[in-house]
Amino acid sequence: MAGFIELQTFYKHIPNQALEPVKNEIGHFNLFKVEDMILQNHKQATYSRRSFFKVSLVTGHSKIHYADQCIEVVDSVLVFTNPMIPYHWEIISEKQSGYICIFTEAFFNRFGSIKDYPVFQFADAAVIPLSAAETPLFKELFLRMFNELHSDYVYKYDLLRNMLMEVIHAAQKKQPASGSLPVGSNAPERITALFAELLERQFPIELGNQVIKLHSPSAFARQLNIHVNHLNKALKEITGHTTSQLIHNRIVQEAKVLLKSTTWTISEIAWSLGFDEPNHFSSFFKSRVNIAPVKFRQSEID
Structure with a gap:
């Protein structure tokens, strides 16, 4: 049976990184460069459910096995995954770049239900191929998050929540929502x-x-x-x-x-x-x- 991957297991695949609690915060948030992570080329698909949410911006040839679907990506792609959906990233080309953001649901608990957004609910909204013209916008958003995470600003995690929401909304604007909005108006x-x-x-x-x-x-x-x-x-x-x-x-x-x-x-x-x-x-x-x-x-x- 495909088991859950806990945060501790995830961190074992990242060189020189240890799981540390976020000070003065509930939940967990972190952001990595794809180039700094251990990648296994041509690995067979395994449907693993994770105990955390993940937002990835990756450039490079790969296959995304999301729930019951397999989506091949040649250039850049945004992928939103939640703990409920089995998911695996199969690396095809050796050259991969981008960012991977991970966080727990508790990180957003006081600010609404993050899992209700369509990008975290539906495969059609969760995997978003990006054109050459669209990619720079999202690279800039992730770079801002990366730089803010490594800053000394006392309230940076409040700002990071807002930045991540900007990524989510920019992604959802690219296509009609596949599911219902977080709060129904009728x-x-x-x-x-x-x-x-x-x-x-x-x-x-x-x-x-x-x-x-x-x-x-x-x-x-x-x-x-x-x-x-x-x-x-x-x-x-x-x-x-x-x-x-x-x-x-x-x-x-x-x-x-x-x-x-x-x-x-x-x-x-x-x-x-x-x-x-x-x-x-x-x-x-x-x-x-x-x-x-x-x-x-x-x-x-x-």
């Missing part, structure tokens, strides 16, 4: 945000005795205390997808991760994902991925 947005939170609470599947409890539109509607038609209308208005489509897409995403990153049997995976019978899961998976679970596990498809 009923459909609030319902969508609550639905997304309930859905994500069930993932990732980490233990063999873990089973998702909500896997139908009616189950979510009951939990939210609204009519299922009302739920479906709100989700369709905000996301363009039905309740069933959103649930099924998330289950398929997790199924792919479990098939690739565990040695669990098809029956065990089916049970964890709320299917009473393995053959029901197999039919469900094949109808959406066009390949049987066993063959998907054996294939090189991500």
Whole structure:
């Protein structure tokens, strides 16, 4: 099973760096140059979940294995990852440059919920290829953060939060948000945000005795205390997808991760994902991925 990478483990791969608490602050924040980190070329993809958030700006040929997707990057890219999403960076070219920023959720606790921003929730918003014209803006933002981090300014961590938010908002302006805003301004947005939170609470599947409890539109509607038609209308208005489509897409995403990153049997995976019978899961998976679970596990498809 893909386990969590703790901060202590992450720091072991960075020369001359030790994990130190941020003075007078709750949580943890740090920023590194990619060139100063240990890189392993052509390493096989491993789906590891981390105990911290990560924002990366990297220039160089690589492949990003994010949840159930594989995105090849030739030039520069921005990547936002959160502790819930399995993620791995596969280095292709020897020349890599840029910055990697890591922080814990507690670093933002007093300033809102950082995990609710679309770049930390949805694969389509989390991996953002940059053009040659767009890259300098983000390089400048990261350079400012790097210089501020190494300054003697007493309130630098307050400033660093603001700088990081500037990166987040600049990234989100580049494309339509894939998910709901952190705070819904109307009923459909609030319902969508609550639905997304309930859905994500069930993932990732980490233990063999873990089973998702909500896997139908009616189950979510009951939990939210609204009519299922009302739920479906709100989700369709905000996301363009039905309740069933959103649930099924998330289950398929997790199924792919479990098939690739565990040695669990098809029956065990089916049970964890709320299917009473393995053959029901197999039919469900094949109808959406066009390949049987066993063959998907054996294939090189991500």
